[in-house]
Amino acid sequence: MPKPPHQRTSSNRSSNTSPSSRTSPSSRTSPSSRTSTSCASSGGVRPRKRTMSKRKRAMYRRRRLVFFGGLLVFLIVCVLCVYSLIRGAVAAHEWIGVADRMAVSRSAVPAPPKKSKVKDCTAKNLQMTLTPAADVVPLGGSLEFTATMTYVGTDPAGCFVDGADDARVLVIRSGADTVWRSDACEAAYRPLLMMEGVTDERKIVWDTVRSGDECKASAELPHVDRGTYTAQLVIDGDTHVESEPVTITVG
Numbered sequence: 001m002p003k004p005p006h007q008r009t010s011s012n013r014s015s016n017t018s019p020s021s022r023t024s025p026s027s028r029t030s031p032s033s034r035t036s037t038s039c040a041s042s043g044g045v046r047p048r049k050r051t052m053s054k055r056k057r058a059m060y061r062r063r064r065l066v067f068f069g070g071l072l073v074f075l076i077v078c079v080l081c082v083y084s085l086i087r088g089a090v091a092a093h094e095w096i097g098v099a100d101r102m103a104v105s106r107s108a109v110p111a112p113p114k115k116s117k118v119k120d121c122t123a124k125n126l127q128m129t130l131t132p133a134a135d136v137v138p139l140g141g142s143l144e145f146t147a148t149m150t151y152v153g154t155d156p157a158g159c160f161v162d163g164a165d166d167a168r169v170l171v172i173r174s175g176a177d178t179v180w181r182s183d184a185c186e187a188a189y190r191p192l193l194m195m196e197g198v199t200d201e202r203k204i205v206w207d208t209v210r211s212g213d214e215c216k217a218s219a220e221l222p223h224v225d226r227g228t229y230t231a232q233l234v235i236d237g238d239t240h241v242e243s244e245p246v247t248i249t250v251g
Contacts, residue, residue, distance in 0.1 A: 121161040121194055121241065125153025128233045128243040130170070136249045137208060140223050143248060145170060147202045147233055151194035158195030163202060164188060166236065170204045173230050180206060180224075183236060185215035206231070208250055226251045 129148045137143040147168065153159060162168065166183035167190075173179060182204055192200055209221035228249050235241035 118157055118160045118193065119155075120238075121151075121153075121159035121235075122238070123240045123242075125151060125155065125159050126161060126194060126235075126241055127152045128168070128235075128241065130231055130233045130243045130246055132231065132246055132248055135247070136251060139226055139250055140208060142205055142207045145204045145206065145231060147204055147243075149192070149194065149200045151196060151198050153194075153196075156196070158193055158198070161192050161194055161235070162190060163192045163200055164190040165202075165204060168202070169234050169236050170206070171232050171234055172206060173232070174224070174227060179229060180209065180211045184211040184213075224250055 127150045129150075131146045131148070133144040133146075147170065149161065149163065149168065151158060164187040166185070166187040170182040171178060171180075194200070207218040207221075208224050209218050210224055211221060228247060230245045230247055232245040233243035
């Protein structure tokens with residue numbers, strides 16, 4: 001006998017499975033259970049430490065040695081620089097002190113007199129003579145003269161004269177033309193104190209050449225022509241002090 005409609009509907013509803021009945025609580029996996037599962041699956045193995053090779057260890061040791069070596073060199077250079085600066089400052093201080101002491105000592109010493117009290121020789125107390133080795137000299141040859149200075153004054157202090165060839169000068173002339181002078185080239189200073197009984201002799205050689213305004217060797221100067229010449233000694237700067245002229249012939 002068929003069931004009423006309202007009974008079939010209720011039976012159908014009861015036959016359908018509800019959400020809670022389809023999935024049981026025991027079938028679901030909680031987060032804690034998943035974590036424990038993953039840990040269990042990994043087996044609880046700890047990560048192994050990395051081992052550095054010998055080559056890398058040697059490389060790191062070299063780097064450390066280079067770094068500390070460079071640092072040591074830098075420190076040594078810094079110490080030397082500081083030491084040099086200190087020494088320089090001390091030396092400069094000492095030098096300044098020495099300069100001050102020298103300045104004091106120089107100022108304490110009186111300056112020497114600029115000029116001697118001995119007077120210069122004049123025609124009144126100095127006699128000059130000129131003696132040639134020969135009266136005739138061949139063309140292109142050389143002639144030696146003896147220049148003599150004698151004190152003829154009466155002052156016990158004597159007189160002062162420069163006996164160098166550029167102060168006591170040998171002059172060769174041809175008429176009014178000056179051919180050669182011994183002061184064409186500078187000579188060494190030769191101070192002489194002429195007093196009673198003092199005589200000075202000096203040898204002077206003329207190579208029979210013509211001198212000019214410039215100092216040149218005799219080999220670079222032209223020879224004079226044949227003819228008669230006069231030779232005389234004079235004091236440079238004082239025309240009154242001179243010897244008697246002598247005559248020579250070049251031929």
